[in-house]
Amino acid sequence: MIKDLKRGIITENPILVLALGLCPALAVSTSLQNGVGMGAAATFVLVCSNVIVSLIKRFIPPKVRIPCYIIVIATFVTMVELIMKAYFPDLNKSLGIFVSLIVVNCIILGRAEAYASKNNVFKSLIDGIVMGLGFTVALCTLATIREVLGANKLWGLNVIPGFKPMTIFTLAPGGFLAIALVMGLSNWIRDRKKG
Amino acid sequence: MDPIPLVQISIAAILINNFVLARFLGLCPFFGVSKRLSSAIGMGMAVVFVMSVASMFTWAIDAFVLQRFGVQYLQTIVFILVIASLVQLVEMTIQKFSPVLYEALGIYLPLITTNCAILGVAKLNTGAGYSFVESLVNGVTSGIGFTLALVLMSGIRERLELANVPKPLRGLPIAFVTAGLMSIAFLGFAGLDFFRTSGG
Amino acid sequence: MLDIVRLSLVLTIVALIAGLAIGLTYEQTRESIAQQKRLVQQEALMAVFPDGVRIEERHGEDVLPDRYWVAIMNDTRVGYAFRDSSQGYAGLNKVIVGVDPEGTILGVSIIAQAGTPGLGQRVIEIASKKYLWNPLGRDEEEKRPWFTKQFEGLHVDETITFDKSAEWHALEPEARERLRNKNQITAVTGSTISTRSVIRAVTERIPRYLSALAAEQEEE
Numbered sequence: 001m002i003k004d005l006k007r008g009i010i011t012e013n014p015i016l017v018l019a020l021g022l023c024p025a026l027a028v029s030t031s032l033q034n035g036v037g038m039g040a041a042a043t044f045v046l047v048c049s050n051v052i053v054s055l056i057k058r059f060i061p062p063k064v065r066i067p068c069y070i071i072v073i074a075t076f077v078t079m080v081e082l083i084m085k086a087y088f089p090d091l092n093k094s095l096g097i098f099v100s101l102i103v104v105n106c107i108i109l110g111r112a113e114a115y116a117s118k119n120n121v122f123k124s125l126i127d128g129i130v131m132g133l134g135f136t137v138a139l140c141t142l143a144t145i146r147e148v149l150g151a152n153k154l155w156g157l158n159v160i161p162g163f164k165p166m167t168i169f170t171l172a173p174g175g176f177l178a179i180a181l182v183m184g185l186s187n188w189i190r191d192r193k194k195g
Numbered sequence: 196m197d198p199i200p201l202v203q204i205s206i207a208a209i210l211i212n213n214f215v216l217a218r219f220l221g222l223c224p225f226f227g228v229s230k231r232l233s234s235a236i237g238m239g240m241a242v243v244f245v246m247s248v249a250s251m252f253t254w255a256i257d258a259f260v261l262q263r264f265g266v267q268y269l270q271t272i273v274f275i276l277v278i279a280s281l282v283q284l285v286e287m288t289i290q291k292f293s294p295v296l297y298e299a300l301g302i303y304l305p306l307i308t309t310n311c312a313i314l315g316v317a318k319l320n321t322g323a324g325y326s327f328v329e330s331l332v333n334g335v336t337s338g339i340g341f342t343l344a345l346v347l348m349s350g351i352r353e354r355l356e357l358a359n360v361p362k363p364l365r366g367l368p369i370a371f372v373t374a375g376l377m378s379i380a381f382l383g384f385a386g387l388d389f390f391r392t393s394g395g
Numbered sequence: 396m397l398d399i400v401r402l403s404l405v406l407t408i409v410a411l412i413a414g415l416a417i418g419l420t421y422e423q424t425r426e427s428i429a430q431q432k433r434l435v436q437q438e439a440l441m442a443v444f445p446d447g448v449r450i451e452e453r454h455g456e457d458v459l460p461d462r463y464w465v466a467i468m469n470d471t472r473v474g475y476a477f478r479d480s481s482q483g484y485a486g487l488n489k490v491i492v493g494v495d496p497e498g499t500i501l502g503v504s505i506i507a508q509a510g511t512p513g514l515g516q517r518v519i520e521i522a523s524k525k526y527l528w529n530p531l532g533r534d535e536e537e538k539r540p541w542f543t544k545q546f547e548g549l550h551v552d553e554t555i556t557f558d559k560s561a562e563w564h565a566l567e568p569e570a571r572e573r574l575r576n577k578n579q580i581t582a583v584t585g586s587t588i589s590t591r592s593v594i595r596a597v598t599e600r601i602p603r604y605l606s607a608l609a610a611e612q613e614e615e
């Protein structure tokens with residue numbers, strides 16, 4: 001269990017190590033609130049689709065498996081869209097089209113194809129949870145860096161009195177620079193551990 | 196047809212709101228296929244092609260089916276299925292009629308289904324309430340914008356391979372830094388604002 | 396041949412179940428979504444009109460929009476509210492604008508915004524004076540977004556310009572007064588497009604609506 005957690009968050013982190021799901025990771029990581037919201041939505045879809053795919057894998061002929069997985073994923077994404085509109089309208093407003101773009105998030109189809117279609121329900125459930133957590137953790141790390149440096153705020157609250165924020169970090173280039181920093185740093189730590 | 200809005204849409208899609216560098220759409224192929232100039236051009240062409248076809252089809256389906264029957268909440272699932280089948284169809288057609296083109300684009304086409312830029316452009320078209328022609332123009336020019344960013348990036352990355360990059364930054368991190376710098380450069384195009392009303 | 400039938404059958408079944416699941420969720424959430432929409436509109440109307448007025452919905456013809464609202468106090472019309480929208484960064488910015496019959500803005504409320512997350516989004520940001528280590532501290536600032544608040548008191552029939560040197564929430568009252576006298580607002584840093592788009596939504600059609608309404612009143 002802990003080993004799985006370590007795999008999802010550190011050694012096989014979907015964003016920082018596998019470089020999957022970059023679009024939402026960069027587009028939505030402008031504030032911690034957005035990061036948590038997006039992370040939760042994607043994790044929900046990932047867990048549900050992993051479970052369903054591993055349940056139905058026996059009945060799906062290999063030729064049509066990808067379209068079937070896409071339908072399963074799109075169904076859960078539509079559910080998330082509707083639920084968000086109904087109960088979290090503010091979050092829905094700020095995530096915009098990236099809620100519906102969860103459907104083409106390569107992490108989700110990737111896990112369905114590479115893991116859930118080969119493993120049992122329980123294992124797939126755990127995989128969905130840890131991968132979702134890894135995605136959320138990476139997203140929140142980026143979001144924290146960008147919100148503090150770019151707006152001098154965290155969760156909408158001011159952080160350092162008198163610090164003039166570097167707006168560039170909330171703009172598009174800041175997303176690229178922040179992920180470069182985090183990735184470089186994690187590579188550096190890994191290299192030092194090894195040797 | 197008034198040409199001015201179409202010019203506005205084109206300039207906005209290629210330069211101001213560049214899909215990759217300003218809107219963060221289609222990043223996976225952007226970093227995955229930008230190591231070689233030749234593959235970048237191939238991928239770019241495939242994306243322009245699929246984006247234009249997808250813009251037309253999704254616009255028609257949205258206008259004549261989803262809106263008419265009031266089931267727009269099915270948009271996501273319908274669009275992704277349409278795009279997936281379109282990609283398949285395009286692949287089969289090209290394979291049959293133009294082996295040369297298939298040779299060039301073939302391996303990139305399957306990757307396009309999960310390229311969020313395609314679904315993104317379809318969603319943006321309907322979200323902005325574009326007409327058929329506007330959607331088509333937006334599709335084509337967004338694809339061109341994507342290709343422009345991809346080709347520029349691959350040119351830089353080919354040179355980066357010869358550069359002495361600090362070890363932890365090798366590979367993707369330095370590519371992100373490059374993209375960040377390109378994105379800063381593209382921010383300058385916001386000055387080409389055609390929506391100018393007053394002041395500023 | 397048999398293979399094709401089998402494949403299509405599987406796909407059809409999967410799609411049917413998916414459609415059923417989505418349909419059920421839609422039925423479950425439809426009421427809440429409609430409620431949210433009504434709530435957004437109601438709150439926006441409350442925000443753009445002064446307290447204590449009676450709000451009536453009207454349906455317009457010709458120049459006037461399908462739907463607009465009239466604020467009535469002591470049997471006189473003290474203001475109108477209109478919905479309008481304009482092309483923003485990635486879609487439409489939708490606003491509700493309250494104006495008095497002379498064209499002075501009573502309030503602006505953004506009901507849908509089209510910026511990228513984090514950027515254009517700041518047009519609905521509420522300026523907070525609270526700090527992270529003291530989140531329960533009293534917030535003396537008000538609950539309305541600063542960007543739209545600066546429109547109050549400006550005139551729709553003159554061009555509204557904007558200043559990029561500072562943001563309104565950081566300015567002293569005298570500086571705010573100076574801006575108001577120049578019919579000027581401050582832009583959201585880094586979101587010139589969103590700023591322009593909101594100005595356009597506020598000023599583009601409303602002067603025409605107002606003159607049509609004035610003509611209508613005279614006829615009565």
